[in-house]
Amino acid sequence: xxxxxxxxxxxxxxxxxxxxxxxxKKVRYPKLGIETYEFSYKKHERTVVMGLSGHVVGIDxxxxxxxxxxxEARDLIDANxxxxxxxxxxxxxxxxxxxxxxxxxxxxxxxxxxxxxxVEALSLIQSVNPNVKYNRALYSAITPxxxxxxxxxxxxxxxxxxxxxxxxxxxxxVWGASLTRYISLCAGRLGKLFLSVGRVQSPTLALIVxxxxxxxxxxxVDYWEIEATLETxxxxxxxxxxxxxxxxxxxVADRIFKNVIVGGKAKVASVEAKERKEHPxxxxxxxxxxxxxxxxGISVNNAKRMYQTLxxxxxxxxxxxxxxxxxxxxxxxxxxxxxxxxEFDSYAKELLKQKTLTPTQGKKExxxxxxxxxVAPAKRSDIKEDEWKVYELVVRRFFATFAGxxxxxxxxxxxxxxxxxxxxxxxxxxxRLKNEGWRWYxxxxxxxDRLLPPMAxxxxxxxxxxxxxxxETQPPSRYGQGRLIRMxxxxxxxxxxxxxxxINKLVSRYYVHGNPLQPTKMAYAVVDTLERYTPTxxxxxxxxxxxxxxxxxxxxxxxxxxxxxxxxEMLDNIFKDLEKNHEEIAKSLQSGLLEDxxxxxxxxxxxxxxxxxSKKGSRFIGCSGYPECSYSLPLPRTGxxxxxxxxxxxxxxxxxxxxxxxxxxxxxxxxxCNLNDWERQKEEAEKNGQTIISYSEAAKKAKERAKxxxxxxxxxxxxxxxxxxxxxxxVAVAAKATKSVRTAKTVxxxxxxxKSSLSKTAQKTTAKAEKSSxxxxxxxxxxxxxxxxxxxKGLGDVSLQKLNEAKVKTVNDLKVxxxxxxxxxxxxxxxxxxxxxxxxx
DNA sequence: GCAAGGTC
Numbered sequence: 065x066x067x068x069x070x071x072x073x074x075x076x077x078x079x080x081x082x083x084x085x086x087x088x089k090k091v092r093y094p095k096l097g098i099e100t101y102e103f104s105y106k107k108h109e110r111t112v113v114m115g116l117s118g119h120v121v122g123i124d125x126x127x128x129x130x131x132x133x134x135x136e137a138r139d140l141i142d143a144n145x146x147x148x149x150x151x152x153x154x155x156x157x158x159x160x161x162x163x164x165x166x167x168x169x170x171x172x173x174x175x176x177x178x179x180x181x182x183v184e185a186l187s188l189i190q191s192v193n194p195n196v197k198y199n200r201a202l203y204s205a206i207t208p209x210x211x212x213x214x215x216x217x218x219x220x221x222x223x224x225x226x227x228x229x230x231x232x233x234x235x236x237x238v239w240g241a242s243l244t245r246y247i248s249l250c251a252g253r254l255g256k257l258f259l260s261v262g263r264v265q266s267p268t269l270a271l272i273v274x275x276x277x278x279x280x281x282x283x284x285v286d287y288w289e290i291e292a293t294l295e296t297x298x299x300x301x302x303x304x305x306x307x308x309x310x311x312x313x314x315x316v317a318d319r320i321f322k323n324v325i326v327g328g329k330a331k332v333a334s335v336e337a338k339e340r341k342e343h344p345x346x347x348x349x350x351x352x353x354x355x356x357x358x359x360x361g362i363s364v365n366n367a368k369r370m371y372q373t374l375x376x377x378x379x380x381x382x383x384x385x386x387x388x389x390x391x392x393x394x395x396x397x398x399x400x401x402x403x404x405x406x407e408f409d410s411y412a413k414e415l416l417k418q419k420t421l422t423p424t425q426g427k428k429e430x431x432x433x434x435x436x437x438x439v440a441p442a443k444r445s446d447i448k449e450d451e452w453k454v455y456e457l458v459v460r461r462f463f464a465t466f467a468g469x470x471x472x473x474x475x476x477x478x479x480x481x482x483x484x485x486x487x488x489x490x491x492x493x494x495x496r497l498k499n500e501g502w503r504w505y506x507x508x509x510x511x512x513d514r515l516l517p518p519m520a521x522x523x524x525x526x527x528x529x530x531x532x533x534x535x536e537t538q539p540p541s542r543y544g545q546g547r548l549i550r551m552x553x554x555x556x557x558x559x560x561x562x563x564x565x566x567i568n569k570l571v572s573r574y575y576v577h578g579n580p581l582q583p584t585k586m587a588y589a590v591v592d593t594l595e596r597y598t599p600t601x602x603x604x605x606x607x608x609x610x611x612x613x614x615x616x617x618x619x620x621x622x623x624x625x626x627x628x629x630x631x632x633e634m635l636d637n638i639f640k641d642l643e644k645n646h647e648e649i650a651k652s653l654q655s656g657l658l659e660d661x662x663x664x665x666x667x668x669x670x671x672x673x674x675x676x677x678s679k680k681g682s683r684f685i686g687c688s689g690y691p692e693c694s695y696s697l698p699l700p701r702t703g704x705x706x707x708x709x710x711x712x713x714x715x716x717x718x719x720x721x722x723x724x725x726x727x728x729x730x731x732x733x734x735x736x737c738n739l740n741d742w743e744r745q746k747e748e749a750e751k752n753g754q755t756i757i758s759y760s761e762a763a764k765k766a767k768e769r770a771k772x773x774x775x776x777x778x779x780x781x782x783x784x785x786x787x788x789x790x791x792x793x794x795v796a797v798a799a800k801a802t803k804s805v806r807t808a809k810t811v812x813x814x815x816x817x818x819k820s821s822l823s824k825t826a827q828k829t830t831a832k833a834e835k836s837s838x839x840x841x842x843x844x845x846x847x848x849x850x851x852x853x854x855x856x857k858g859l860g861d862v863s864l865q866k867l868n869e870a871k872v873k874t875v876n877d878l879k880v881x882x883x884x885x886x887x888x889x890x891x892x893x894x895x896x897x898x899x900x901x902x903x904x905x
Numbered sequence: 906g907c908a909a910g911g912t913c
Binding site: 117124129173229233248260264565 | 906907908909910911912913
């Protein structure tokens with residue numbers, strides 16, 4: 065039998081379809097719990113393709129190292145490393161099928177991890193079939209062209225490359241686990257609250273902490289802006305601004321403002337007309353996709369999840385790729401043609417008018433996967449509304465990469481207000497999109513036209529209004545998730561498949577919270593400690609060095625064992641230093657821990673208010689002046705308490721956020737406001753003779769209120785963001801125009817600008833949203849038709865089996881199951897379980 | 906209860 069092993073199930077299925085000369089038989093192995101694809105290929109009458117699920121084995125320390133307190137963290141450096149099975153089902157299947165194989169082709173992804181995954185599979189097969197022959201297939205896209213070429217040019221397995229991958233595994237485990245334990249033990253944070261350290265997560269955390277420090281060190285500077293509304297002879301008005309946007313001296317600003325006289329005259333000093341061209345965007349890779357999704361208001365996590373669903377449904381290409389260059393084997397024209405007759409018909413038709421398609425391209429090539437692109441046309445009704453947004457984004461981006469430049473006419477008009485000594489230089493910029501080009505296909509974040517009345521040099525204008533704005537410079541903004549992922553990509557830390565997970569990890573370790581991301585004081589303390597004693601692991605250099613070593617290993621210039629020995633020696637030296645300074649490190653980590661607990665100052669005695677634990681284990685906010693002062697405030701019973709940087713204006717105390725894994729964060733808000741609310745409710749209840757509401761019930765009500773408020777705030781943010789985007793675009797409609805609302809028809813005020821820069825797409829999607837929500841209302845039957853677990857949307861076969869194994873076999877089992885326990889047992893995310901529960905409740 | 910890397 066001829067066995068072909070791929071990295072994932074979908075690749076197995078598609079490769080089988082391409083290679084098979086006759087029909088492909090899908091073969092189920094109920095005992096093994098897997099499926100394979102069988103057919104005849106060349107001289108191999110029985111050819112079997114089976115898919116793995118990425119790595120099916122991993123590495124770890126032996127069991128005896130499991131106890132954190134019993135072992136010195138340092139012992140992990142030279143501890144034995146064992147191979148563990150991470151996917152039992154597939155490992156068993158590999159052995160069963162491998163036994164019958166006389167030839168094996170490793171057809172995993174064409175990259176380092178792919179080679180390692182392939183060698184892992186091969187070793188498992190060899191353990192039951194030592195003399196089996198094997199070779200390797202290399203392909204960059206699963207197209208007939210690429211696959212047939214790969215199987216007609218089979219090559220050898222690159223063991224050096226796999227060794228390189230293996231060295232990464234070992235170094236990551238040894239450094240990560242030992243430092244994680246050391247830091248956690250030092251800080252006294254054990255169990256669920258341990259503090260983690262790693263080659264990728266720590267430099268990422270350092271980026272966030274550094275930015276926060278910059279914000280704290282930022283000293284705002286006052287500046288002024290001046291606007292003058294001007295009117296042409298034809299009574300068309302527009303808003304102009306002082307030629308230097310920011311004026312940093314008050315006296316200068318006052319002088320200019322004084323010189324601008326309402327009712328006075330101005331003159332057009334110069335009119336400069338230009339043309340500006342915007343290149344179409346490059347194809348999406350994973351990073352660029354996340355960035356674009358974030359920019360249209362889809363969070364990285366949601367983008368990732370929805371893309372995965374669309375990929376599994378066969379609508380979109382493989383989600384994890386670095387490539388921004390379409391490979392030659394991709395049949396671009398037919399990918400566009402498939403949209404003829406769909407709702408993208410007119411776009412496809414327009415593109416197909418081109419005799420040759422010349423797509424844009426970025427700089428990165430990924431030998432394993434092509435850039436993100438649509439692979440099948442979807443109908444709106446086929447997929448969920450949110451998923452459609454993602455699908456549409458991908459399709460539109462794909463189209464845009466074949467489209468022409470967008471062309472803008474721009475105008476820069478300089479204006480003299482007054483003449484002679486009192487002359488002041490003002491200016492106004494105008495812009496008009498002359499030729500939409502790619503922006504027709506990809507209308508996201510499109511800057512609005514800013515139209516100006518016709519003017520020529522020497523024209524006389526009159527001043528109808530003036531305004532002086534006092535402002536201050538703003539600290540650098542915190543990183544949003546999309547931006548952070550792009551930075552990680554630029555710095556070469558993490559991979560396309562892991563960057564989003566790394567950020568989630570920082571969140572679940574309580575190092576960061578919110579979006580944009582804000583670090584806790586604990587994060588400061590950890591980063592500071594690591595920077596001081598083990599700077600290697602907080603910098604991207606460690607990854608760079610590792611990459612270099614791995615290249616040498618795969619080139620055969622150096623042995624894996626030598627790299628590992630050197631790495632272990634380095635780590636051992638670091639531990640010498642750490643242990644020497646043990647007490648100081650413990651102190652600084654613990655003070656970080658304490659700082660996270662300070663909420664504000666006590667209203668009674670001005671000491672610090674601190675989050676504390678009662679003897680019974682419940683939390684509360686107490687005064688550090690206790691026992692002299694016994695001021696206290698209650699807190700919710702469960703969830704991690706996070707002190708935010710938002711202050712309650714009334715009580716000068718930090719607002720609190722409660723984070724529970726797998727749930728949305730709860731904006732608890734001001735603890736004093738919450739307590740007051742409760743007392744008010746209690747009083748009222750007493751007056752009416754009702755049962756007295758408990759504090760936790762009151763807190764629940766507060767939670768609902770907070771949710772509403774949060775939503776309001778988010779809407780506000782979104783609007784602000786839209787305005788910001790149009791402001792930052794080169795020839796944008798400045799949102800500033802808002803302040804001078806009294807303008808005439810030719811001037812778009814910021815209000816309309818903001819509204820319209822949410823743009824037609826946004827309006828369209830709201831319209832769609834309304835439409836589809838009414839249509840879903842009309843068939844509530846589909847909701848109640850969830851009788852079995854398999855009816856639940858988003859619950860696939862794999863999860864189903866995991867649930868079955870955990871004895872959750874019916875919808876009711878799911879309803880009554882404890883989310884967190886079930887998550888632990890099955891390995892399914894609590895979030896998903898919660899989602900399914902909601903869908904059946 | 907440790908890492909990062911695959912995949913679902």
